[in-house]
Amino acid sequence: MLASSKGLGKACAIALAREGANVVITARGKEVLEATAGEMRALGKGKVLAIPADVSQSQAAEDLVAATxxxxxxxxxxxxxxxxxxxxSFESFDEAAWQSAFELNLLSAVRFSRLAIPHMRKRGNGRIINIVSLSIRTFLSGSVLSTSIRMGVAGMAKLLSDEVGPDNITVNNVAPGLILTERVRDTLPPHAPEEEERLLAERAKTIPVRRIGRPEELAxxxxxxxSPLAGYITGATIPIDGGAIRATAP
Ligand SMILES: NC(=O)c1ccc[n+]([C@@H]2O[C@H](COP(=O)([O-])OP(=O)(O)OC[C@H]3O[C@@H](n4cnc5c(N)ncnc54)[C@H](OP(=O)(O)O)[C@@H]3O)[C@@H](O)[C@H]2O)c1
Structure with missing residues (x-):
């Protein structure tokens, strides 16, 4: 489970641990990562291995897979x-910004998938799940880096699902709309703590279910x-957005 000391990644790691999986978690910040590992171990289910790493680095990918x-x-x-x-905006990003988004959000998924697939083949099954963004399905102002790069992830996942399907490996994308994590809190305008609820409710006004999602719902x-229940779902991009996509067709 990559990038998993906080937010969506942490919630997914906890959900998988609850199901009894042995889980490897990783993030750059060691202290928060260890605290998350402690929470997961307290569940008393599968084993937890916490390895501090930057998932955008190729050596880190090799080391993490080898350790796993x-x-x-x-x-x-x-x-x-x-x-x-x-x-x-498009014009606010220079070449370095595009390059680092490419390394962080596309190349990391390519590298980890490439390294993990041979091990999945050996086991005779596998699941690859990419966390992308609803912005690849519907307009989100200011998300040019995320949208452009994650459309590459979705393209890769679709083609990969065709190639590894015969090996019983599924490849899917989960596309979060607005889910309450630190990243989302950071996008609120400066405010007093007691104003947060009102600001979040304001953000949720156009979402059919009229609320922001919880990380556990994505997890x-x-x-x-x-799980084995999802063996016939592959090559899909599944929104989890409280109905925020207004389109009637995929
Ligand atoms: N929350 C939403 O509503 C939403 C919507 C659409 C898309 N997304 C996407 O979903 C992903 C997760 O979002 P989030 O809201 O959970 O973010 P978050 O709350 O900021 O959590 C990010 C997690 O990833 C780790 N991380 C960040 N960069 C890393 C790196 N280079 N190497 C290893 N770990 C790294 C962070 O720990 P360290 O900082 O210690 O490394 C932290 O554990 C993001 O790509 C985000 O754009 C989120």
Missing amino acids: VGTFGGIDILVNNAGGPPFG DLVAFLA
């Missing part, structure tokens, strides 16, 4: 997640896609 296989003997499930690229979807 060394500790647990293989890989059944890969959840590709990472921090999000910054928001801003339940990821746990389902990772």
Whole structure:
């Protein structure tokens, strides 16, 4: 489970641990990562291995996969997640910003998938789940880096699902709309703590269910896609957005 000390990644790691999976978690900040590992171990279910790493780095990908296989003997499930690229207009980003978004949000998913697939083949099954963004399905102002790069992830996942389907490996994308994490809190205008609820309610006004999602709700979807129940779902991009996409066709 990549990028998993906080937010969506943490919720997914906890959901998988609750199901009894042995889970490897990773993030750059060691302290928060260890605290998350402690919460997961307290569930008393599967084993937890916490490895501080930057998932945008190629050596880190090699080391993480080697440590996972060394500790647990293989890989059944890969959840590709990472921090999000910054928001801003097209003209506000230089070449370096595009390059780092590419490394963080596309190349990391490519690398980890490439490294994990041979181990999944050995086991005779596998699940690859990419956390992308609703912005690949519907307009989100200021998300040019995220949208452009994640459309690459969706393209890769679709083609990969065709290639690895015969090996009983599924590849899917989960596309969150607005789910309450630190990344979303950081996009609120400066405010006093007691104003937060009102500001969030304001943001939820155009969402059919009239609220922002909880990370656990996305995590339940990821746990389902990772389970044997979801063996016939592959090559799909599944929104989890409280109905925020207004289109009637995919
Ligand atoms: N929340 C939403 O509503 C929403 C909507 C659409 C898309 N998304 C996307 O979903 C992903 C997760 O979002 P979130 O809201 O959960 O973010 P978050 O609350 O900021 O959490 C990000 C997590 O990823 C880790 N991380 C960030 N960069 C990393 C790196 N280079 N290497 C390893 N770990 C890294 C962070 O820990 P460290 O900082 O310690 O590394 C943290 O554990 C992002 O790509 C975001 O753009 C979120």
